[in-house]
Every structure is written in structure tokens, then in C-alpha cells.
Amino acid sequence: MRLLVTRPQPQAADWVARLSATGFEAAALPLLRTVASEEPAAPAAREAVARCDGVVFVSPAAVTHFFEAARGVWPWAAGRWAAAPGPGTARCLAAAGVPAQCIVQPAADADQFDSEALWQQLRLHVRPGAAVVIVRGDGGRDWLAQALAAAGAQVRFVQAYRRMPPAPTPEERVVLDEALREPASHLWLFSSAEAIGHLESIAPGADWSAALALATHPRIEARARQLGCSRVWTSRPSFDAVVAAARAVAGTP
Structure with a gap:
């Protein structure tokens, strides 16, 4: 087969x-297909990531296109977490050089690897007033952004790619x-x-x-x-x- x-x-x-x-x-x-966006290379996006408490990468494509375009966020700050909804995205973050101790992902035995499963781990890292950047494609589910906002986080989106x-x-x-x-x-x-x-x-x-x-x-x-x-x-x-x-x-x- x-x-x-x-x-x-x-x-x-x-x-x-x-x-x-x-x-x-x-x-x-x-x-x-995913096509890179220019937004991660913009000074405002680079500054938002450099100053934030954590970054959510919604997919492997988000990681790939972000790190291909972004500059000025290295070395990855020890206190800045990088969240991945599943092991594929986490593997990409590790390959990009993000330290393992900074990567937040669902439990290995989670029934699903999605926003809901990620939130069960991520909510332990989010405090009221935290600045969070979500790196994603054009559109997508807003469930996690709403959960972050409800927890008191200030959420900003960076579009790293377009789906085609x-x-x-x-x-x-x-x-x-x-x-x-x-x-x-x-x-x-x-x-x-x-x-x-x-x-x-x-x-x-x-x-x-x-x-x-x-x-x-x-x-x-x-x-x-x-x-x-x-x-x-x-x-x-x-x-x-x-x-x-x-x-x-x-x-x-």
C-alpha cells in the first residue's frame, strides 16, 4: 500500500x-502550498517578538517562514516561551535553534494536538498583562487567541505565510x-x-x-x-x- x-x-x-x-x-x-509573507521581516513585527513574553507558532509552516524572514530576535531569550500545537511544530522550533526548555507543547499523551490541548499547558505560562505574539498564516481559528485574551494577555498576530x-x-x-x-x-x-x-x-x-x-x-x-x-x-x-x-x-x- x-x-x-x-x-x-x-x-x-x-x-x-x-x-x-x-x-x-x-x-x-x-x-x-504556503507562500511566505513579508510581515515577519518588518521592524514592528521583529520588535513585537523581541519584547513579548511568548510566541505561539500555529504550524511547522509558521516556524519555517517566520525564521526565514525574521531578524533581530536572536539569541532566543531564556524567558521567552515558544508554543507549538503539536510535535511537528515543536521539532521545527528545535531545528530553528529554540532551546528545548523554552518550547511549550501539549502533553505527549494528549488525545489531539490542537489549540485546546496546547492551552492546557500554555495557561500555566500566561499571566495577566503578558504580551503574546501568534505567528500564523492568513486567517485560521481564533480559539487560542480568545483564550489568551480571556486570561488577560495582550495578543498580536504576525502573518508569516499565505495558504494557496x-x-x-x-x-x-x-x-x-x-x-x-x-x-x-x-x-x-x-x-x-x-x-x-x-x-x-x-x-x-x-x-x-x-x-x-x-x-x-x-x-x-x-x-x-x-x-x-x-x-x-x-x-x-x-x-x-x-x-x-x-x-x-x-x-x-
Whole structure:
């Protein structure tokens, strides 16, 4: 069975490499693109981060695009925390040089890696009057920002990137065609409800009733079923959990 990684690049390539190392055949078929914004490079944004108590990075893309553009926030202040909603974002923060003791993330055994799970840990670090910067793409959920504000924090947003529809390469088109032709031998790994919506535009009129899908959140599962997938499994979004769930679907040990 071939696993189809639908995350944006460069996350997709990283997941393909890690999945291949576990013995799976995997291919990247990004259903979202991220394009860098100029805002993190602006003096006002750099100053806001340099002076704040903590920064929330909503995704690996937020980390990648922010640190590619931002200057003047190094070395990372020992008293400034960096929050990540899941292990993928935390790994990116560590790779960017943020000290491990500064990274706040959900508990390793959390049912989900999302804003609600992050808040259970983050609320211990937020005091009334704290200055918090949320680094994100264009739009997104405001739940965490509202929770921070309710706790007395002063919240500012920095847009690090824009989300764009996919632009499949010829090689990715071949992968898509093979998945549509042989649905039983492909397992879609869905990590974004928005990304699933793009399948309808790049494969108009496709029959998804026989497709196999693994979703990393109940909202994503619901969107996959709305697409037409009748066989959808759910998994915690950690890499190990996805691997275990994929092996169960594939019937391998």
C-alpha cells in the first residue's frame, strides 16, 4: 500500500522520508502550498517578538517562514516561551535553534494536538498583562487567541505565510491518477480539512467512494466523508500514531 502525504512542502518530503524508513512506500502529493509573507521581516513585527513574553507558532509552516524572514530576535531569550500545537511544530522550533526548555507543547499523551490541548499547558505560562505574539498564516481559528485574551494577555498576530491551492507537478499528477485508478492500494493521509477541499478542484468529478483515508482529527474525518470517502480511519496526529494506524489499515504487523 502506498501512503499519500498531503501536507505542504517541505513537511511532505520530511514525512515521506520518515515513512520510507519504517518500511512503507510513500509519496508526496501536497494539497496545500504556503507562500511566505513579508510581515515577519518588518521592524514592528521583529520588535513585537523581541519584547513579548511568548510566541505561539500555529504550524511547522509558521516556524519555517517566520525564521526565514525574521531578524533581530536572536539569541532566543531564556524567558521567552515558544508554543507549538503539536510535535511537528515543536521539532521545527528545535531545528530553528529554540532551546528545548523554552518550547511549550501539549502533553505527549494528549488525545489531539490542537489549540485546546496546547492551552492546557500554555495557561500555566500566561499571566495577566503578558504580551503574546501568534505567528500564523492568513486567517485560521481564533480559539487560542480568545483564550489568551480571556486570561488577560495582550495578543498580536504576525502573518508569516499565505495558504494557496496546490499546483501539482507532472510527477504528482501521475501519483494522483494512479490513486484514482487503484484506490484500494493507496491510503490518503489527511491532516487538514482545507486541503481535502482542494481535491475537488484538482480532480473534478472523481469518485471517492472506494478511497481509503486516514485523518488526524475528527473535523478532518468529517470533511473526508463529505468528500465521498466511505472508509475513513482516525489517528492521533503524532508520527508514531499515524504509522501504527496505517499498519492496521494495511493489515501489516
